[in-house]
Amino acid sequence: DAKTTQPPSMDCAEGRAANLPCNHSTISGNEYVYWYRQIHSQGPQYIIHGLKNNETNEMASLIITEDRKSSTLILPHATLRDTAVYYCIVRVASLTGGGNKLTFGTGTQLKVEL
Amino acid sequence: EAGVVQSPRYKIIEKKQPVAFWCNPISGHNTLYWYLQNLGQGPELLIRYENEEAVDDSQLPKDRFSAERLKGVDSTLKIQPAELGDSAVYLCASSPREGVDTGELFFGEGSRLTVL
Numbered sequence: 231d232a233k234t235t236q237p238p239s240m241d242c243a244e245g246r247a248a249n250l251p252c253n254h255s256t257i258s259g260n261e262y263v264y265w266y267r268q269i270h271s272q273g274p275q276y277i278i279h280g281l282k283n284n285e286t287n288e289m290a291s292l293i294i295t296e297d298r299k300s301s302t303l304i305l306p307h308a309t310l311r312d313t314a315v316y317y318c319i320v321r322v323a324s325l326t327g328g329g330n331k332l333t334f335g336t337g338t339q340l341k342v343e344l
Numbered sequence: 345e346a347g348v349v350q351s352p353r354y355k356i357i358e359k360k361q362p363v364a365f366w367c368n369p370i371s372g373h374n375t376l377y378w379y380l381q382n383l384g385q386g387p388e389l390l391i392r393y394e395n396e397e398a399v400d401d402s403q404l405p406k407d408r409f410s411a412e413r414l415k416g417v418d419s420t421l422k423i424q425p426a427e428l429g430d431s432a433v434y435l436c437a438s439s440p441r442e443g444v445d446t447g448e449l450f451f452g453e454g455s456r457l458t459v460l
Contacts, residue, residue, distance in 0.1 A: 273453055331389055
């Protein structure tokens with residue numbers, strides 16, 4: 231699986247959009263981009279994933295550049311509860327489910343402040 | 345629906361002692377994972393099960409770590425004997441096998457081990 235690069239930390243004011251970048255310049259054509267987050271003392275939580283089109287769900291939006299070498303996770307209205315470590319992961323999807331091996335990096339520590 | 349349940353949440357032992365962690369995955373999830381998370385690092389895969397079969401245990405230190413998933417449901421991860429460097433959080437996760445692969449793993453809250 232391709233390697234990702236994320237800033238170690240970011241700050242965001244509550245109510246503002248949090249934009250978390252991720253570089254994955256060696257991504258292959260069949261690799262998806264996944265985002266997870268981990269709130270302190272909890273297990274990681276799935277947020278969103280995409281291949282090449284932008285994606286949106288109730289938690290966040292994922293913007294993938296046209297060349298797929300980078301992406302941005304957007305939390306449109308960050309709250310204090312969004313303070314967490316955010317992991318960007320790229321991997322090949324497997325229809326059998328058996329390929330669900332996630333390789334985590336060190337992620338970005340997002341701190342949302344009043 | 346109940347999530348992934350792990351126990352104990354916290355465990356403190358002296359080095360050279362044995363320790364075991366238990367995981368109950370989400371009902372119906374065929375795939376089960378054990379991850380290790382050191383302080384300040386992302387989780388690292390130790391072992392992955394498809395039902396009762398360990399299909400990826402290449403990262404499991406087999407000299408002191410062992411795992412089992414009898415009957416393809418609950419799983420136990422054991423360390424014997426524990427070393428100081430084993431202090432970490434042990435995370436269990438599960439995912440469904442059939443259908444479209446969403447890449448979504450469901451994690452438990454983890455078991456924090458401190459070896460003195």
